[in-house]
Amino acid sequence: MDMIPENTPLAESFDIVARQDEADAAIAGLRTDMDDVKSRLERVSRAAARPALAGGASDTMDSPEVKGFVDGYLRRGSETQVKSISGSVAKDGGYAVPREIDALIARELKEISPIRDLAQVVQVGSAGYRKLVSTGGTASGWVGEIAGRPETDTPEFAEIAPPTGELYANPAASQAMLDDTAFDLEGWLASEIAMEFARAEGAAFVGGNGVNQPLGFLSSPVSTASDALRPFKTLQYIGSGDDAGFDANPEARLIDLVHTMKAGHRQGASWVMNSSTLSMVRKLKTADGAFLWQPGLVEGQPDRLLGYPVVEAEDMPDVAAGAFPIAFGNFKAGYLIAERSATTILRDPFTNKPFVHFYATKRVGGQVLDSAAIKLLKIES
Structure with a gap:
């Protein structure tokens, strides 16, 4: 409060004090309103960063199911509350996360894992998944309006059963973090799980051996034979022309690789290679000195090689004799990822006190679906 001059009359002094009190109260009220607005803006910002799901207001991160799972089970370990809400318990322990959190994990996975973003992903309700694929096409023919319809040849089918394994992550948080209500537990947990899942997935979708993993x-069989002569599930490759990388005419090799693929599959095809290979490819030039590499002209637009987008996948091998450092394919048609739709989480506050571990598991499988949709470049040995 400002000091009142000594010669100020008593009545005027009381009036000054009253006005000062009113000003202080107004300032305090403004501060309270500002804090309230700031809190609301933070809640709106957190909500905007989460995936939008159809189904109405109950399908938000503030739904009773999500709040019961996060505040009841994840923060405090209350199993009674989460059982009454979802009742979804995996036989190997743990609870199936609400679909809002699972969607948040899936979105993070797609952003981090390059092959998942390219491939065909199907959700399954059990560990096994099988799909019949036609290998010879369906026979047909032309007839007149009143002519007979002769029997056509029977189409040939093959069964695709992607090898699966249990993918797990085990992030930890201190109890003090969990007790802090401002700590965005569901966002942090989704990010940690997605990061670990993406690292393991990326390696398995590229080079997994199919034993308890995709x-x-x-890891599929390879051959130089064309699509018509190559066995089912066998990928075609062409040689680079040089055991140290590319020969004197790299453009021709890459163009040959593109045109080993049928025109229908080339719509939506991408190059896949790691950053080391990419650094070499960016330096390649045509005979007239022009770069093969075409940087994206607009922010968010992918860089291109011979007109097709380039995707970096660090699990692809480096350029070396006998290696396959570059893949060109329509992975939406060529590679299948089958996953059990629900991620399960087991809360473990005992193993590593004072930290609480969240053991998350998910069954994921993967396999080549159409070998005609993925082509490889081999560094000749």
Whole structure:
């Protein structure tokens, strides 16, 4: 409060004090209003960063199911509350996360894992998944309006059963973090789980051996034979012309690789390679000195090679004799990822006190679906 001059009359002094009190009260009220607005803006910002799901207001991160799971089970370990809400318990322990949190994990996975973003992903309700694929096409023919319809040849089918394994992550948080209501537990947990899942997935979708994990496309059989002569599930490759990388005419090799693929599959095809290979490819030039590499002209637009987008996948091998460092394919048609739709989480506050671990698991499988849709470049040995 400002000091009142000594010669100020008593009545005027009381009036000054009253006005000062009113000003202080107004300032305090403004501060309270500002804090309230700031809190609301933070809640809106957190909500805007989460995936939008159809189904109405109950399908938000503030729904009773999500709040019961996060505040009841994840923060405090209350199993009674989460059982009464979802009742979804995996036989190997843990609770299936609400679909809002699962969607948040899936969105993070798609942003981090390059092959998942390219491939065909199907959700399954059990560990096994099988799909029949026609290998010879369906026979047909032309007839007149009143002519007979002769029987056509029977189409040939093959069964696709992607090898699966249980993917797990085990992030930890201190109890003090969990007790802090301002701590965005569901966002942090989704990010941690997605990061670990994406690292393991990326390696398996590229080079997985199919034993308790997906069969990577580079682990599939390979051949130089064309589509008509190559066995089912066998990928075609062409040589680079040089055991140290590319020969004197790299453009021709890459163009040949593009045109080993049928025109229908080339719509939506991408190059896949790691950053080391990419650094070499960016330096390649045509005979007249022009770069093969075409940077994206607009922010968010992918860089291109021979007109097709380039995707960096660090699990692809480096350029070396006998390696397959570059893949060109329509992975939406060529590679299948099958996953059990629900991620399960087991809360473990005992193993590593004072930290609480969240053991998250998910069954994921993968395999080449159409070998005609993925082509490889081999560094000749």
